Amino acid sequence: MLLDTNLFCPICKRQLLINPTEVRCTTCQTSYPLLADCIPVLTPNPTETITRNYIEYTEYHRIQPAQQRANLLPTAYTHRPAAANTLSVAYAHNATLVEEIISSLLTHVTVASLTSFILHPPTRRTKYLFDSRYLYRDWSGLPESEAEIALIMRHLLPRLPATGPILFLGAGLGRIACEVAARREAVYAIDNSVAMGYLYNKAIAEPIEFYDINFKNIERAEQLAIRYSTNERLVNPIGKKNLTYIIGSAANLPFPDKYFAAIVSVYFTDVLPLSAYIGEISRTLADSAAFIHYGPLEYHFDNPSQMLALDELIDTFRLHRLELQEQDKVASTHCKSPVSGGYKLYTNWIMSFRKEVSDETLTADTVISIEQSILFSLSGQITNSSCQVSASIGSSQERNFEVNEALIEILKLLDGTTNFRGILQRISTTHGSIDNIFEAQLSSILVTLKQKGFLQFHNPGAAPSNRKIDHF
Numbered sequence: 001m002l003l004d005t006n007l008f009c010p011i012c013k014r015q016l017l018i019n020p021t022e023v024r025c026t027t028c029q030t031s032y033p034l035l036a037d038c039i040p041v042l043t044p045n046p047t048e049t050i051t052r053n054y055i056e057y058t059e060y061h062r063i064q065p066a067q068q069r070a071n072l073l074p075t076a077y078t079h080r081p082a083a084a085n086t087l088s089v090a091y092a093h094n095a096t097l098v099e100e101i102i103s104s105l106l107t108h109v110t111v112a113s114l115t116s117f118i119l120h121p122p123t124r125r126t127k128y129l130f131d132s133r134y135l136y137r138d139w140s141g142l143p144e145s146e147a148e149i150a151l152i153m154r155h156l157l158p159r160l161p162a163t164g165p166i167l168f169l170g171a172g173l174g175r176i177a178c179e180v181a182a183r184r185e186a187v188y189a190i191d192n193s194v195a196m197g198y199l200y201n202k203a204i205a206e207p208i209e210f211y212d213i214n215f216k217n218i219e220r221a222e223q224l225a226i227r228y229s230t231n232e233r234l235v236n237p238i239g240k241k242n243l244t245y246i247i248g249s250a251a252n253l254p255f256p257d258k259y260f261a262a263i264v265s266v267y268f269t270d271v272l273p274l275s276a277y278i279g280e281i282s283r284t285l286a287d288s289a290a291f292i293h294y295g296p297l298e299y300h301f302d303n304p305s306q307m308l309a310l311d312e313l314i315d316t317f318r319l320h321r322l323e324l325q326e327q328d329k330v331a332s333t334h335c336k337s338p339v340s341g342g343y344k345l346y347t348n349w350i351m352s353f354r355k356e357v358s359d360e361t362l363t364a365d366t367v368i369s370i371e372q373s374i375l376f377s378l379s380g381q382i383t384n385s386s387c388q389v390s391a392s393i394g395s396s397q398e399r400n401f402e403v404n405e406a407l408i409e410i411l412k413l414l415d416g417t418t419n420f421r422g423i424l425q426r427i428s429t430t431h432g433s434i435d436n437i438f439e440a441q442l443s444s445i446l447v448t449l450k451q452k453g454f455l456q457f458h459n460p461g462a463a464p465s466n467r468k469i470d471h472f
């Protein structure tokens, strides 16, 4: 399958070459596997990712359900033969889904990587190896689940920009990202769980039958294991076309700097310590772009020193130039089982942050104004065969800074309202087309003049100051 999207190398952050059989970086030559022929695994060491997951799922598949079947059932369930039967059917069925995940990984596992892993077994463990709660919350159409999805969408959609790429961190089974992709132009979902990526891809293609197993808080024995099916009618065809699902980590986003118009975290901010990925959010958000958080602070890791209170979380975002714009909260259940008498009710905080524009940055949208007055002088000498002109600029703080005479003409174009793109257009109207080298050189001169205090940059949102340019 040919992916119809932009993908980037997690190592170089350059655009990847996509063809039906591989996704490859033409800069560092790393080749990235496509899981189930369509989900790119974009981690810096994809072979390691695939092999580690293969080993984890194989272990999960062979040992855990086997123990449940072999050890638990015959002994502990002798007084509950019907329950034993229900459970063994449910486990065996769910195991077939895990087998599919293992087969999709096996295609990409090499003997060499497997040998190396057997010698050095992985110490890290992937969470969410198989989680039926998200299958029924996202794709089964149960009333409780649809109510939760509708509530999240009601709070999310008005906060999202109308245009530009949007990224969902820890996107799980992808329903929320898919709903947004039906209404926006380019949406990406990233999750480090192979099962989430695989099952998202399966759910948008065909119904998935699975069992949800509940040992506690059920009224009737038959509710011990309930068979559900995902519902094809919930899959929005536009959403699934516009959504690109990637296996990768929030802690190493495979995207270039300033790529996203918005990054969204639904029930994810508390999954990893914020310090592990906030730098990546800040790096990949465009100037003035939004970070949107929806969810509780339940914290799914062990280090208490990283379990920030809401105000500390907001302060940490501020340190990374992400300013809180507005804040709200809503109570809701999360992945509520239709049969269990026990469920969690969270206060979900909803926060929008805006990435502050760094005033050192000169982009096509930057409006450039003159800080106070720039004084300039032109002097020169004309002979029969030559004309030598020397130009300098200065201000009350900085005098006689030698420049190219053409720069004086360019400085006269800075009216405090036209952006850099407009300035370049005006130059090309007078002097003919300009190339990338000229643009890069001019950009670096303007940044230098800014650093010397002659100019001010106003990136979208900031008010420009008045223009003044005088002779000495």
Ligand SMILES: C[S@@+](CC[C@H](N)C(=O)[O-])C[C@H]1O[C@@H](n2cnc3c(N)ncnc32)[C@H](O)[C@@H]1O
Residues within 6 Å of the ligand: 127, 128, 134, 169, 170, 171, 172, 173, 174, 176, 190, 191, 192, 193, 196, 248, 249, 250, 251, 265, 266, 267, 268, 271, 272
């Ligand atoms: C609590 S679930 C939320 C899923 C989804 N956002 C939702 O609300 O339906 C957290 C998700 O984060 C994913 N995750 C955990 N660590 C991650 C990481 N380092 N990078 C990306 N995703 C990760 C998990 O696999 C899981 O799918």
